[in-house]
Every structure is written in structure tokens, then in C-alpha cells.
Amino acid sequence: MNTSSYIYLDHNATTPVDQRVLEEMLPYFMQVFGNAASIDHEAGHMAKRAVETAREQCANIIHSSDPKEIIFTSGATESDNIALFGVAEKYADKGDHIITCVTEHKAILDCCKRLEQMGKRVTYLPVDQYGIVDLDALRQAITPQTILISIMFANNEIGTIAPVSEIGAIAHEHGVLFHTDAAQAVGHVPVDVEAMNIDMLSFSAHKIYGPKGIGGLYVRRRNPRVKVAPVIYGGGHELGIRSGTLNVPGIVGMGKALEIAKVEMKDEAEKYRNWTQLMFEQLRDQLGNVELNGHPIQRLPHNLNVSIKGIESRSLIVQLKNIAISTGSACTSASVDPSHVILALGFGEERAHSAIRIGIGRDNSQEQLAKATNVILNASQKLIQLTI
């Protein structure tokens, strides 16, 4: 790939590591290589101190006042697995019912499928045309056997931000735990586990300019104290919830990435919102028949998902040689099935087959966005001409 002309616009799939993050991580590969659990000596102590600083940085950005509420994992997929299987096991005496939503990431949906095979009951709530879950349907779905509501904070394909505070309030009114997959939200939009009544929250470093293979799970320790059974057994690390020697460089990098995000998030969001808005308007005005997928306002500032009528997104994307955009989630792009998220909006298969996702990030410039818009416009116009 020619890096000088290459324009990466798929930041909802992953982000590059920020230079400042990499620099923070580097000493922890060779100089400070200790095992954070081996605190009989200074090498281990130094690693442990770095881990605890990162734990505070992670707690800080989601407004948890107790860093012990952060459990380090290998990423949001693992965090989702611990949240769902861990609660299903620990609260089996209380009930066997879980409520989630049809537009969740596969990391949630595939856990739910497995839980159903294990005899648990799962309700998959529908969404409206913007991808927002129906709160009345949520209230009606809750039964005395309901132990967990898991609804994602922000959708990875269409960017829709859920009414998280309302969901948290409903969950707590009914004494049900609330987990949210916030891999797309943390570091991008304000997240407050206290104000939003969130009991468990999954996040991942590589969606916010940290390294891949590291993430975390917030587990509330009071009002209520949440219990989760482990998915991985071993040395009892991370309060026994997630055993395994800690990935110290990864954890340090994630902490730094979130510290940076806390400071820069607001300005970045404003800039990206302007860019995605401008791109949408230009595509719509030049091509006509361009629909925005997701909510027009309650959405991630750096995400744009549009369907261009009459165009197969796959045919469009192969035309874009030096521009990286996506047809949807990375996890499903190996298959040709249309996105389950766009289908759930209820506009039919054609709109799902013509959806493209653009994810803007820190390494992009306004010039790149203008260029990418032109390239997408030209390629789309060519494809439209071919079909008429």
C-alpha cells in the first residue's frame, strides 16, 4: 500500500496507534518488563505501578470512582463474553432471561446464541428506522426471571447512539443488571457509568488509537455490587475474573490512549461531525437518492453510513483503489450477506446491499476528505451510468 496517497477511512473497524501511545508503551517491552503479579521485587513493582496508573486512566474516562472496577481483558469481544456468560452463571439462581437487541455486534449475538443452546432465554429487541431500540418494548420484555439487559452504547456500523441513560434507569427500576458494549463510544463520546446507571461496560483500545489485543470490562462494585463468574481460569489475576499474566505494554498504551482522548475528544468530535456532515451533503446533492443510515443526530461524530440507490456497495468499493472504506462491519465482510444492522432498520435488502461505511480519524485531513468525496462521487456516477 502506497502510504502517501492512501486514505484510510475505516476507523470504526480499527485505528492506528497514536505516536504518543507508542512512545508510552515502548519502555514496557524491554526496560520495564516485569510481571505485574510478581511483586517480590522492583521489576514487578514497576510493572504493577504502570498497570494501576492505566487502570485509573480507564476508570477516569468512564467516570468510575473506583479503579478496582476495571478488569483488563484482551478486547471488547472477551469483555462481552465475560459479561454475558459470567452473569448468566452467577445469577442462574435468580433467573435465566437476557434481553439484548438485533443490531448488536456479533460478540454479543454469538454469545447469546450459545447461551440459548445452554438453555437460557434471550429476547432480541427490534429497532426503529434509525437503529434505536424501543423503550416500551424493553419495559414489556422484562420478567421476574430477567437477569441482564445488554444493549450497545454506539453501533459500529451505523453510528447510532442508544438512549443509554433511559435504558439504565429502566434496568435499575426493575432490579435488572445493565451491560453495554461501548467499544465504539469510549473516548469518542461522553460516557458516565454513574449518571447512566451502567453496571458493566466493555471497551477496547484499538478503536481509540491504542494497540490491538487489549481492552477492559467495567464491573460495578457498589449499588449494586455485580458478581461475574470467570470465563478463563488460572492464577486469579484481575480479582479472579480474568486470569492470565497482564499485557503490561498494552495496558499502558490503552491508559495513555484514553488519557489523550479525554483531553481531545470534544474538539475532535466537533471537527469529525462537520466533516461527515459535509461529505453526506455532497454525496446527496451530487448523486440524489442517497440515504443516511442511522440516526441523524444521536450518532457517533466520526461515522457516516449511507446507501446510494442503484449501487452495489461491493462494486463501488473495488473501484476505490487508494481509499479504505467498508460495506459494514469487518466481522461480516468475509461473507456476502447484507448487514444485519442495516436490514434491521426495515428498508429492505437493496438498501442494505448499497450501504457504505466511512469512519473518520485522527490521521485524516480535510484535504483527504475532499479527495475521498470526489473519488466516491466519480466512481458512483460511473456505476450509475453503467446500470441505466
Ligand SMILES: *Cc1c(COP(=O)(O)O)cnc(C)c1O
Ligand atoms: C470492535 C468491536 C468489538 C470487538 O472488539 P475487539 O477488541 O476487537 O474484540 C465489539 N463490539 C463493538 C461494538 C465493536 O465495535
